[in-house]
Amino acid sequence: MSHHIVEAKNLQHVYPDGTVAIKDVSFCITHGESVAIIGANGAGKSTLLQHLNGCLIATSGQIRIGDTPLSKGTLPDIRRTVGMVFQYPDDQLFMPTVFEDVAFGPLNLGLSGDEVDQRVVEALERVGAGHLRTKPPYNLSGGEKKRVAIATVLAMAPDILVMDEPTSGLDPFARRQLISLLREFQHTKIFTSHDLDMVLDLCQRTIILHEGVIMADGPTDEIFQNEELLAACRLEKPFSMQGCPVCNGKTNTKCHDAG
Amino acid sequence: MASISAAVIDLKRLELLADSDSPVHVIDARAKVLVTFVFIVAVVSHNSYELARLLPFFIFPTVMIALAGLPMLYLARKIALISTFALMVGIFNPVFDRTILYQIGQWGISGGWISLLSLLIRSMLTVGAAFILVGTTGFTAVCQALERLGMPQLFAIQLLFLHRYIFVLADETGRSSRARELRSCGRKGLGVASFGSLVGHLLLRTWQKAERIHIAMLARGFVGRFHAHRQSSFGKAELYFLLGWSSLFIVLRTFDVTGTLGTLITGIFK
Numbered sequence: 001m002s003h004h005i006v007e008a009k010n011l012q013h014v015y016p017d018g019t020v021a022i023k024d025v026s027f028c029i030t031h032g033e034s035v036a037i038i039g040a041n042g043a044g045k046s047t048l049l050q051h052l053n054g055c056l057i058a059t060s061g062q063i064r065i066g067d068t069p070l071s072k073g074t075l076p077d078i079r080r081t082v083g084m085v086f087q088y089p090d091d092q093l094f095m096p097t098v099f100e101d102v103a104f105g106p107l108n109l110g111l112s113g114d115e116v117d118q119r120v121v122e123a124l125e126r127v128g129a130g131h132l133r134t135k136p137p138y139n140l141s142g143g144e145k146k147r148v149a150i151a152t153v154l155a156m157a158p159d160i161l162v163m164d165e166p167t168s169g170l171d172p173f174a175r176r177q178l179i180s181l182l183r184e185f186q187h188t189k190i191f192t193s194h195d196l197d198m199v200l201d202l203c204q205r206t207i208i209l210h211e212g213v214i215m216a217d218g219p220t221d222e223i224f225q226n227e228e229l230l231a232a233c234r235l236e237k238p239f240s241m242q243g244c245p246v247c248n249g250k251t252n253t254k255c256h257d258a259g
Numbered sequence: 260m261a262s263i264s265a266a267v268i269d270l271k272r273l274e275l276l277a278d279s280d281s282p283v284h285v286i287d288a289r290a291k292v293l294v295t296f297v298f299i300v301a302v303v304s305h306n307s308y309e310l311a312r313l314l315p316f317f318i319f320p321t322v323m324i325a326l327a328g329l330p331m332l333y334l335a336r337k338i339a340l341i342s343t344f345a346l347m348v349g350i351f352n353p354v355f356d357r358t359i360l361y362q363i364g365q366w367g368i369s370g371g372w373i374s375l376l377s378l379l380i381r382s383m384l385t386v387g388a389a390f391i392l393v394g395t396t397g398f399t400a401v402c403q404a405l406e407r408l409g410m411p412q413l414f415a416i417q418l419l420f421l422h423r424y425i426f427v428l429a430d431e432t433g434r435s436s437r438a439r440e441l442r443s444c445g446r447k448g449l450g451v452a453s454f455g456s457l458v459g460h461l462l463l464r465t466w467q468k469a470e471r472i473h474i475a476m477l478a479r480g481f482v483g484r485f486h487a488h489r490q491s492s493f494g495k496a497e498l499y500f501l502l503g504w505s506s507l508f509i510v511l512r513t514f515d516v517t518g519t520l521g522t523l524i525t526g527i528f529k
Contacts, residue, residue, distance in 0.1 A: 050474070053478055055474045055477065055478060076480065076482065079477070079478055079479070079480055080480060083478075084475075084478045086471070086474075086475055086478075088471070091468065091471040091472050091474075091475050092472075092475045094423060094472055094475070094476070095399075096271065096274040096275055096277070096278070096397065097275065097278055100278075104476075104479055104481075104486075105479035105480055107486035108479060108480030108481055108482065108484075108486065109480055134278070136271060136275055138271065152479065153479070156479060156480065
């Protein structure tokens with residue numbers, strides 16, 4: 001069985017204050033799939049994501065990465081397999097320079113000096129951030145930080161890429177660049193996002209979470225056509241599927257001609 | 260508060276200085292830690308009225324700064340800032356200790372002034388040595404060296420996290436203070452009441468942020484051990500570095516080099 005498969009079975013997580021964040025969540029994501037987990041604020045997306053590499057341990061249920069069930073003993077291997085890019089790059093970048101930050105993961109994998117250098121250079125080049133290697137992370141722009149945060153994970157050569165809100169806080173150009181970059185990756189990809197246009201661009205499959213429960217799991221196109229379902233889950237269609245904001249999509253051509 | 264954020268960025272610059280290949284930078288961190296330790300012990304073990312015998316110790320920071328190419332002005336500003344704390348500690352010495360120790364013409368200099376000056380010189384030397392150590396080695400490598408010298412791993416990791424937490428705390432303090440100031444319209448806000456709440460929130464927020472950073476570290480394979488990127492070993496160069504400097508410090512501590520030189524020079528002119 002491939003290492004690239006992510007399977008959740010009857011996952012439940014209850015926080016110490018009694019909040020039930022996710023309830024009976026089950027899904028299977030197969031090799032090479034690009035899947036979005038969407039939902040309103042507080043739906044349980046980030047909580048679910050943190051279970052995929054053992055940052056949170058489920059109250060009940062099980063996670064399997066390929067053949068390996070997630071447990072304390074398998075954590076190091078699973079954390080190498082599942083690369084996690086967090087929502088706020090400032091939480092992820094903590095070393096004095098970009099180079100050292102990207103080298104942090106490979107050094108923890110026990111790699112030697114030259115191999116670490118090679119991995120760092122390759123990862124930074126891959127995200128177009130090779131020129132930033134000597135800079136301190138806190139001096140970078142939001143888009144640059146995001147790219148470097150992705151490089152820190154790529155340097156560990158993961159099979160599965162998990163990203164929490166990858167396009168949040170980016171300007172339109174940086175967002176478009178990031179989407180193009182993510183499209184090139186051949187990994188199994190799992191995203192959470194409120195940017196539904198990005199989801200439409202990158203993900204063939206979408207899972208909707210609402211109050212900790214999976215409300216829908218299927219092809220992205222079909223899910224985004226179901227306005228009733230989206231409204232019930234406090235979501236809206238992506239902007240690109242909505243009509244022209246001026247004439248509500250009825251006289252698109254005329255509206256543009258007039259403009 | 261802009262000044263807090265600026266101070267943090269300024270402090271982070273010290274870490275960046277460690278990313279260089281000067282003759283001092285490439286020396287194994289353990290040798291530098293040991294030399295700095297001997298230097299600090301030699302300096303602080305002088306009695307509190309000692310001035311002249313401390314002056315030759317400035318040779319160490321001077322040579323290290325020159326060889327490592329560290330920015331002199333930047334370090335001087337940092338040392339001056341920390342020395343204000345030493346000044347606060349010794350500010351009342353001239354008030355309580357009025358015994359005249361030296362007489363220059365009709366001016367008598369009391370023991371209080373001498374001990375205050377001695378305290379300032381010792382703080383400049385020791386703080387300077389610590390800054391030079393971090394600036395030529397990096398804090399991660401210093402902690403790693405301490406661990407390799409026998410400090411329990413738990414303490415080394417705690418020291419490292421404490422150092423990281425200072426930046427997290429200062430970042431959050433800067434943001435919260437700015438938000439409070441902007442809504443205080445140049446007044447005191449709600450005084451102590453709002454300040455108490457602010458400190459409480461700061462603690463909780465920095466705690467949460469520190470936890471998120473820790474999770475990000477775990478996600479990248481952190482298992483309680485830091486790896487410095489620069490690989491080095493304790494070789495001949497390190498041995499010479501350690502023996503050379505330590506011997507000099509012991510000589511300067513044991514013999515009154517300044518006094519002997521002074522006697523020699525005044526003897527020549529007699």
